[in-house]
Amino acid sequence: MSKITPCLWFATEAEDAARFYVSLVPDSRIDHVQRNPVDAPGGAAGTVLVVRFTLGGNRFMALNGGTAFAYTHAISFQIDCADQAQVDHLWDGLSAGGSIEQCGWLKDRYGVSWQIVPKVLGEYLGDPDLAKSGRVMQAMLGMVKIDIAGLRRAYDGG
Incomplete structure (x- = not known):
């Protein structure tokens, strides 16, 4: 193929x-x-x-x-990160000379859109317990760079 x-x-x-x-x-x-x-x-x-x-x-x-040509958010590249260290490394590197946005999104120095996302975010948002997943969604919506500890606190109800 x-x-x-x-x-x-x-x-x-x-x-x-x-x-x-x-x-x-x-x-x-x-x-x-x-x-x-x-x-x-x-x-x-x-x-x-x-x-x-x-x-x-x-x-x-x-x-x-x-x-x-200007890039738009219609196309972006998502990087699933194993831990906060990887989130921080990619966030700091790709955003240098670019611009940061909400919910783990950034534009690099060339204008390309990236989503720097910890793998655990999908697990938390997909939890069948709507109270847990709802708290995680609310926490994520208030973040710029995704903070795994903050997501975990929201998931646990703290």
Whole structure:
């Protein structure tokens, strides 16, 4: 079966962005850098056209298209984090030079939207006890960066 590879469009920052992302997310690497064979809208001959990279074990492509387009929240990348240390590391790294938002959302320095979410959030929100899951939802709605201890207190009724 064919694989689906998200393609991130940049004016000229494809390689910088790909290197930034792989520096932060475990199980990541640059797989291939393709250069323009001739002058093209994305840059002069010899400049970077496409960067293929693996991010968290998933294939991605970054393209220098020569024209900047704004990203929206309609597409975002969610990273499930095992613990607060991973939440903090990714939050601090990806938000540097970007902007932070509510409920674990941020935009990185390139304008790409990310959701930095602890795995436990889905477990708590999916609890059949609506009082527990409701408290967790209310707590999460009041957070910017997700705080696992705060979610746990809400889950436990504290």
